[in-house]
Amino acid sequence: MPGKGPTLKLVTRAQLGWPASAAPAQATTRGVKVHYEGTPVSTRLLTDHAACIAEWKAIRASHLANKTENYSDVAYNYAACPHGYLLEGRGIGKRTGANGNQDLNRAHYAIVGLVGSSGLVTPTDAMLGAIRDGIDLLRQHGAGPEIKGHRDGYATTCPGASLYAWVQKGAPRPGTTTPPTEDDVSLTAAQAKQLAELHDVLVPYAGWQYKGKDEETDAYAYLRGTNASVKAVDAKVSALKPVDLTDAQIAALAEKVAAAPGLADAIAEKVAQKIADRLAE
Numbered sequence: 458m459p460g461k462g463p464t465l466k467l468v469t470r471a472q473l474g475w476p477a478s479a480a481p482a483q484a485t486t487r488g489v490k491v492h493y494e495g496t497p498v499s500t501r502l503l504t505d506h507a508a509c510i511a512e513w514k515a516i517r518a519s520h521l522a523n524k525t526e527n528y529s530d531v532a533y534n535y536a537a538c539p540h541g542y543l544l545e546g547r548g549i550g551k552r553t554g555a556n557g558n559q560d561l562n563r564a565h566y567a568i569v570g571l572v573g574s575s576g577l578v579t580p581t582d583a584m585l586g587a588i589r590d591g592i593d594l595l596r597q598h599g600a601g602p603e604i605k606g607h608r609d610g611y612a613t614t615c616p617g618a619s620l621y622a623w624v625q626k627g628a629p630r631p632g633t634t635t636p637p638t639e640d641d642v643s644l645t646a647a648q649a650k651q652l653a654e655l656h657d658v659l660v661p662y663a664g665w666q667y668k669g670k671d672e673e674t675d676a677y678a679y680l681r682g683t684n685a686s687v688k689a690v691d692a693k694v695s696a697l698k699p700v701d702l703t704d705a706q707i708a709a710l711a712e713k714v715a716a717a718p719g720l721a722d723a724i725a726e727k728v729a730q731k732i733a734d735r736l737a738e
């Protein structure tokens with residue numbers, strides 16, 4: 458699949474000379490919020506990666522010096538530089554301090570792009586790729602599918618116009634198509650048939666319906682029959698061949714669901730409707 462297998466260019470805390478983060482633990486969140494620096498940022502960063510590292514260290518130093526916020530560490534989980542490096546901040550499994558208040562900090566992790574309000578304001582493609590790397594990394598370690606900007610739910614201009622427009626598109630990896638559409642998830646006829654068979658096996662509910670107050674009931678027979686039905690379904694499911702979606706198809710579906718959080722609900726609704734239709738037959 459296009460854009461698959463990006464090479465993560467991670468700069469660790471150890472490489473930065475920082476101790477383990479003292480930030481509180483946060484094992485899961487609803488997703489990730491994207492930030493910018495919100496201050497002037499020198500365009501020198503574009504041509505001098507050492508300046509990126511110095512910038513990141515300066516951000517941490519300023520956060521540690523901030524007596525109002527009383528930060529235990531740099532506030533962000535990660536930063537992304539114009540050269541495509543993902544710079545470790547609090548890292549994996551840690552609550553951010555950047556989203557505005559404790560409820561917001563518990564709800565999303567935080568990644569900052571090293572762009573600002575003047576000077577360097579437009580993220581490079583490499584920076585967008587690094588932010589996406591950070592999102593994907595956090596998703597592998599507890600982050601849910603949401604991708605939002607700092608301004609979502611908090612009064613701020615952060616993450617600036619460029620990054621926010623990208624966030625609203627679902628934070629697509631540069632050089633790839635924007636979030637895949639339904640057409641990108643093409644199933645073979647065999648795969649579609651396998652899915653249809655699976656659906657038929659999983660909808661044997663007609664015999665389990667409650668018969669009504671005045672009808673003859675026999676709890677023992679009902680439960681014994683239910684048990685037999687479950688065993689029959691289990692046997693049928695066990696006998697099914699796997700659907701065999703390719704990794705690319707699964708990734709395309711996952712990206713599509715992630716880009717449109719309502720999609721999972723829509724799919725669930727369609728399945729529920731099919732079951733209801735079946736029961737009505």
Ligand SMILES: [Zn+2]
Pocket residue numbers: 491492493555607613615616
């Ligand atoms: Zn912010």
Ligand SMILES: [Zn+2]
Pocket residue numbers: 502505506507509510538539540541542
């Ligand atoms: Zn850099």
